């Protein structure tokens with residue numbers, strides 16, 4: 001099976017009260033019994049991600065969650081974890097048990113999903129042991145309701161059909177570089193001499209871009225910045241595209257002829273996952289910063305696998321320099337993102353390689369609603385080096 005990185009898969013999350021049959025529903029969809037099921041309420045205690053290939057939809061991740069009615073200190077922590085999953089959900093399945101207290105919560109979560117423009121499918125499960133008329137609920141909520149029995153495998157096909165129909169269309173996005181290369185194009189990839197990844201590995205974005213280039217039948221040459229001049233001298237003709245790590249941009253920029261399109265991994269990933277135009281606009285806000293202004297650095301990884309620390313320190317230093325004095329910089333790490341970002345003059349986000357597009361877009365949405373410019377590390381580095389116009393030119397040329 002072709003493995004898609006988890007972050008690129010459509011995220012389908014199942015929400016519902018304890019014991020409502022969430023884990024059983026996931027097992028019924030996958031035809032496996034990987035999700036833990038028991039008649040003890042509170043079996044699933046944290047989000048569980050199950051990659052799966054759904055026919056005619058493609059690679060998805062089914063996300064199992066703990067009960068939305070969980071209580072106590074532990075319980076409210078678990079509900080908080082489930083709330084975080086909302087940020088990465090592309091399609092929500094809400095189980096309507098319609099039982100007393102639960103029904104209120106089920107409707108609350110349904111409303112939260114709708115409010116975030118996330119398509120929702122309502123499910124009534126355990127219909128092998130009870131009869132439920134779905135018409136009133138469908139009328140009240142105005143969403144598709146599917147009746148299933150996970151235990152007896154009833155109507156699972158209808159649930160899959162509903163997922164196919166309601167899966168967000170924008171999810172079928174273009175590839176990372178497919179619009180930039182033609183079959184047979186020569187593409188040079190450049191990485192710093194000290195490769196910022198564990199031995200025998202590549203950085204996630206480099207690996208994804210390399211694979212995408214091969215899928216589009218480009219001819220790829222991969223070198224460190226030290227070998228680049230030698231490679232260019234050997235090449236019979238000019239490359240059609242050069243993609244480099246932002247950290248060695250200056251060196252690369254100096255040896256790649258101006259007529260050759262040149263861009264960075266970070267810029268390509270920002271275009272793929274986020275909103276390049278907004279990130280570029282955000283970078284322009286750097287020049288308006290004044291000493292004492294509040295800036296939020298937001299990072300996805302709690303533990304930096306590679307060179308994240310270096311990126312953070314560098315970006316802070318450059319921001320202070322740009323402002324001409326000390327800024328008040330706060331760093332926010334992990335899946336939590338502040339609700340209120342209105343006090344910040346600028347948000348600088350990491351590349352977000354472990355986030356899916358939805359998670360990153362939610363942050364863009366929040367900063368946009370509160371009128372705060374947002375950019376990312378890769379794009380601000382390009383800005384600091386004064387090379388932003390060159391590295392985005394190739395992408396904007398494609399759009400013209």
Ligand SMILES: Nc1nc2c(ncn2[C@@H]2O[C@H](COP(=O)(O)OP(=O)(O)OP(=O)(O)O)[C@@H](O)[C@H]2O)c(=O)[nH]1
Nearest residue numbers: 018019020021022023024038039042043044150151
């Ligand atoms: N009769 C019947 N029982 C079901 C069905 N689906 C789940 N159950 C039972 O309901 C109980 C809870 O199922 P789970 O799938 O563990 O429910 P859950 O929502 O994941 O529960 P927590 O993880 O504890 O929140 C188990 O005893 C299941 O066997 C169904 O379609 N029909």
Ligand SMILES: [Mg+2]
Nearest residue numbers: 022023043044
């Ligand atoms: Mg469960």
